[in-house]
Structure formats: C-alpha cells, structure tokens
Amino acid sequence: MYPAIEEMVQAFEEDSLIFRVQEDEDTARLSANAIVDYTSFTVHFLVSDDANDVSVRVPHFVRFKEKDVTEMLRVANSMNDHYRYAKFAVNPETESVTIEYDFPENTERIGPAAVEVFRRLMSIAEEAFPEFMKAIWNRPPEVSFGNIQFHDVTV
Numbered sequence: 165m166y167p168a169i170e171e172m173v174q175a176f177e178e179d180s181l182i183f184r185v186q187e188d189e190d191t192a193r194l195s196a197n198a199i200v201d202y203t204s205f206t207v208h209f210l211v212s213d214d215a216n217d218v219s220v221r222v223p224h225f226v227r228f229k230e231k232d233v234t235e236m237l238r239v240a241n242s243m244n245d246h247y248r249y250a251k252f253a254v255n256p257e258t259e260s261v262t263i264e265y266d267f268p269e270n271t272e273r274i275g276p277a278a279v280e281v282f283r284r285l286m287s288i289a290e291e292a293f294p295e296f297m298k299a300i301w302n303r304p305p306e307v308s309f310g311n312i313q314f315h316d317v318t319v
Contacts, residue, residue: 165185165187166192166213167216168218169187169209171273171274171275172209172218172274172275172278173185173194173275174275175275175276175279176194176196176275181279182197184196190212191211193209193210193211194209195208195209196282198286200289201290202293202297203225203289205224206222206223207220207282207285208220208221209278216267216270216271216274217267217269218266218267218271218274219265219266220265220266220278221262221264222262222263222289223260224258224261225261225262225293226260226261226293226297226300227259228259228261228300229259232299232300233256233259235299235300236261237254239296239299240253240254242295247288249265250263250284250285250288251263251264251265252264261296263288265281
C-alpha cells in the first residue's frame, strides 16, 4: 500500500469516516461517500506513486443532457471563478460534470489534509449543486409556431 493511502486511512479512521480502499498493480484509491442536502456523491482519492501525489475526483457530480452543455459550461466557469482550488470540469462525451482537486506534491501530513479536503468538497458541492440544477431546470422551453421553431443557438 502506498504511504499516502496509509496516512489517509489512519486519518479517516480517526475521524470516524466510512471509506473503502481499492488497490491494483499501478494505483490505489480511497473512496468515501458524501451526502449533502441536495445530492450524494463519492469522493475518490487516487494515488499512483510513493510520493504524496494525490488526485481527488468527484466523477459524475452532475449529469445533464446534450442540449445543456452550454449552460453547464457557463455554470462550471462561474464555479471555477468562485472556488480557488476545486475545479469543475464539464465532459460532453459522458454528459457529466466532475469536481477535481490535486494536492501539491510537497504536502506533509497528507492524511489530515485529505480529511479537510473531503469536508471542503462536501461544502462546495452543497453550494454548487443547486446552481447546476437551476441551469438545467430553468432553461426556457423551445417555442414553436406552426412550422417555425425558436430555440437557443450556439455560436
């Protein structure tokens, strides 16, 4: 097991957080589920070497339809302006938004830092999720008058 994963396991156990660890030949992953007011999601801490190089991902944080890509990009850019370290990435192929965070390689005491990032991502997700949902659900419907149809156009 990688040293960073061992430290995170210890810190998550000390904080009484529920998690699971998966390991294969090249990587190790600590996953913890989070439930906030509006949604639930899984936070993945990914480690692939003996250094404290840890990537954090919340895959499929928000799912959307192809027609909502433009709005999702707008909201993700707004969220990226608002939150300093968490990055919202829109993937049109999977039609989902992912939250990303990467620890600096020189992070000491990676375990307590991982618990702090987990808690901060819960807070960020709780604030951001309603904004994404507003963008999906408050979209004006397409208007149709006989043979003429009006809808959003991407330029």
